Every structure is written in structure tokens, then in C-alpha cells.
């Protein structure tokens with residue numbers, strides 16, 4: 435407690451222990467003219483540390499929206515890869531995926547100095563359902579949640595495209611991470627066994643769908659032989 439001229443300044447942690455009238459009576463001990471007052475700036479500091487309940491619930495909803503959006507994008511990628519990329523019902527998407535991605539990268543040719551996707555790149559097609567889904571959520575979600583949904587949709591889509599690319603790039607900067615090398619091997623399993631591991635970022639979807647396969651023994655560590663285009667072509 436600080437006595438400044440005839441005013442008693444009490445920091446907020448003292449006022450926690452006593453009611454306001456106690457503060458006044460305490461102040462009176464310093465003289466008839468002493469007035470109790472609470473240091474307002476300190477009070478404001480304490481208020482700033484307390485997160486209002488409405489903000490907590492808003493942050494919780496934003497977190498739920500972010501996690502749900504990422505999981506939805508990841509699950510959609512796995513299902514589209516399985517149904518459209520590996521079954522004739524996918525039409526051109528199926529032909530592109532098999533004739534290009536699985537032909538560029540197959541068996542022992544799983545990495546290349548540069549990612550090979552000049553032809554048969556299906557990525558732009560998958561923007562269509564993402565945009566349609568976003569339009570639906572524009573009608574359903576309040577603005578703050580919709581902004582989070584759009585942001586996470588774009589980020590999640592980008593991460594899926596990035597991982598699919600970096601899995602096949604020789605000496606990718608992501609290979610310094612053990613978790614990435616694990617995912618890369620799981621994706622290589624897909625190129626060796628085309629009916630397994632349709633996930634790109636998360637492979638727990640394959641566990642749920644019964645399409646999960648762990649890397650074969652002996653294929654976990656060594657990187658596959660670099661893809662070398664046939665010079666005779």
C-alpha cells in the first residue's frame with residue numbers, strides 16, 4: 435500500500451482480500467482526509483488478463499471450425515483419390531492419375547529431381563468441390579467462422595498439394611523431418627500397391643477404410659532410385 439499525499443493507493447492484489455469498505459476504513463487510519471482509491475491502471479491490467487467468456491467460446495468455435503475443416507479436406511482427398519483416381523468412374527481424372535502420376539512414379543522410380551506433373555495434373559479439378567463446399571458454408575456459418583473455414587480450406591489444400599509434390603522430389607527440404615519420411619514411405623507404399631494408402635497427409639483414414647498398409651521391411655530407410663527419363667524418347 436502506498437500513501438500518496440492524502441490518498442491511499444492500493445494495488446489490485448490487496449483489493450482482492452478486502453471489500454471496498456475495508457479499503458476505506460484502512461485508508462482512514464492514515465488521517466481524516468485520506469481517501470481510498472484503487473490504482474486504475476493496475477485494475478485495467480487485471481481485467482486484460484481475464485478472458486471474457488464470450489471470447490473463450492468464440493475461440494473454441496474457431497478452433498473446432500479449423501480442425502473440422504482440415505479433417506474434412508483430408509477425408510475428401512482420401513475418398514476422391516480412392517474413387518475418382520483409382521476407379522473408372524473417375525473418367526479423365528482416373529486416366530490422368532494412372533497414366534501420368536502412377537506412370538511417372540512407380541515401383542523403384544519414386545523420386546525425381548523435379549516434380550513431374552506437366553501433364554495429367556488433377557489438382558485444379560479438386561478446387562471445384564472445395565469452392566462449392568465453401569459456398570455452402572458461406573450460407574451456414576457466421577462471418578468469423580466462415581473466414582476461418584476459408585483460410586483453413588486453402589491452407590489444408592496447399593499442404594496436400596505440397597506433400598504430394600515433395601514426396602517425389604529428390605532431396606526434398608522436408609526430408610530432414612522423421613515424420614515426413616514416415617509419411618513419404620507410406621505414400622510410396624501406395625505407388626507399389628495401388629489399392630493401399632490413399633491418404634496424402636493423414637493415413638488414419640486408410641486405417642478406418644481398411645486400406646492401410648505399413649511399409650515393407652527393408653523399404654523404410656533407403657530412398658527409391660531417382661526417376662530418370664528414358665533418353666531414347
Ligand SMILES: [Zn+2]
Nearest residue numbers: 515519531624
Ligand atoms: Zn493414386
Ligand SMILES: [Zn+2]
Nearest residue numbers: 535539598621
Ligand atoms: Zn504420389
